[in-house]
Amino acid sequence: MTPNTKKIVVIGGTSGMGYAVAERAAKDGAHVVVASRDQERVDAAASRLPGTSEGRRIDVTDEASIAAFFAGLGEFDHLVHTAGDTLLLKGIEELTSAEARAAFEVRYWGAFLAVRHALPGIRPGGSIVLTSGVAATRPLPGSPIPASTTGAIESLTRALALDLAPRGIRVNAVRPGVVRTELWDGLVPEPETFFRSQGSALPAGRVGRPEDAAAAYLFLLDNPFATGTVLTLDGGGSIV
Numbered sequence: 576m577t578p579n580t581k582k583i584v585v586i587g588g589t590s591g592m593g594y595a596v597a598e599r600a601a602k603d604g605a606h607v608v609v610a611s612r613d614q615e616r617v618d619a620a621a622s623r624l625p626g627t628s629e630g631r632r633i634d635v636t637d638e639a640s641i642a643a644f645f646a647g648l649g650e651f652d653h654l655v656h657t658a659g660d661t662l663l664l665k666g667i668e669e670l671t672s673a674e675a676r677a678a679f680e681v682r683y684w685g686a687f688l689a690v691r692h693a694l695p696g697i698r699p700g701g702s703i704v705l706t707s708g709v710a711a712t713r714p715l716p717g718s719p720i721p722a723s724t725t726g727a728i729e730s731l732t733r734a735l736a737l738d739l740a741p742r743g744i745r746v747n748a749v750r751p752g753v754v755r756t757e758l759w760d761g762l763v764p765e766p767e768t769f770f771r772s773q774g775s776a777l778p779a780g781r782v783g784r785p786e787d788a789a790a791a792y793l794f795l796l797d798n799p800f801a802t803g804t805v806l807t808l809d810g811g812g813s814i815v
């Protein structure tokens with residue numbers, strides 16, 4: 576990233592890809608605000624980051640929490656949204672309506688409402704980077720919900736890129752394949768075995784690292800010609 580004094584807000588920045596974005600941006604001289612639900616995780620992440628970075632609590636399933644977060648933040652340049660809860664991997668007949676609807680709370684409505692409340696604070700020339708996933712275009716069997724939440728984020732990205740262009744704000748998304756993060760703990764029985772088997776099927780020969788993903792987010796955030804872009808970063812998974 577261009578070394579600068581820009582202010583970057585990373586919701587979901589206490590873990591995984593979001594933390595990697597925060598760490599790289601902070602090393603490059605940005606003032607980073609990492610945010611998530613758990614105050615201990617917020618404090619731990621903020622204390623590991625270099626420079627002037629800070630941590631704040633937000634729960635993107637609670638609009639009052641989102642409003643309070645942005646009201647206390649002042650102006651900033653870029654918003655990155657990587658907040659996500661566990662993946663709901665069930666077929667349409669196994670899902671209850673309640674859990675199917677709830678799966679949109681963090682990933683879709685969380686991003687939507689975060690953008691809405693963030694907008695008054697984003698300086699012209701700034702940008703927003705949301706998070707999709709390869710399920711949007713290459714769903715695995717039994718993933719109607721991940722396919723739908725990621726697809727919805729990609730459509731939202733394109734619509735907002737148009738709507739926010741007159742304000743000088745760019746909107747993009749990263750579409751990651753499997754990335755080695757805490758997301759997979761508890762979701763697959765043996766994450767290391769899962770990463771090895773997924774990685775060996777990819778042209779890249781391995782799954783993604785959080786720092787690979789961070790480079791994609793920061794590319795979109797930095798590049799003044801990138802807007803309405805969904806950047807696939809999947810180790811070549813979409814060509815095999």
Ligand SMILES: NC(=O)c1ccc[n+]([C@@H]2O[C@H](COP(=O)([O-])OP(=O)(O)OC[C@H]3O[C@@H](n4cnc5c(N)ncnc54)[C@H](OP(=O)(O)O)[C@@H]3O)[C@@H](O)[C@H]2O)c1
Binds near residue numbers: 593635658707709
């Ligand atoms: N890793 C992959 O292979 C992969 C692939 C494709 C797409 N994705 C998507 O990319 C996003 C990030 O993934 P990751 O692997 O970096 O996940 P991760 O390591 O599990 O991090 C998720 C982050 O979201 C925060 N969070 C969860 N619920 C929240 C809420 N209600 N409000 C605010 N923050 C919340 C968590 O912190 P707290 O628990 O403290 O709130 C944490 O900081 C997710 O949406 C995921 O589905 C991941």
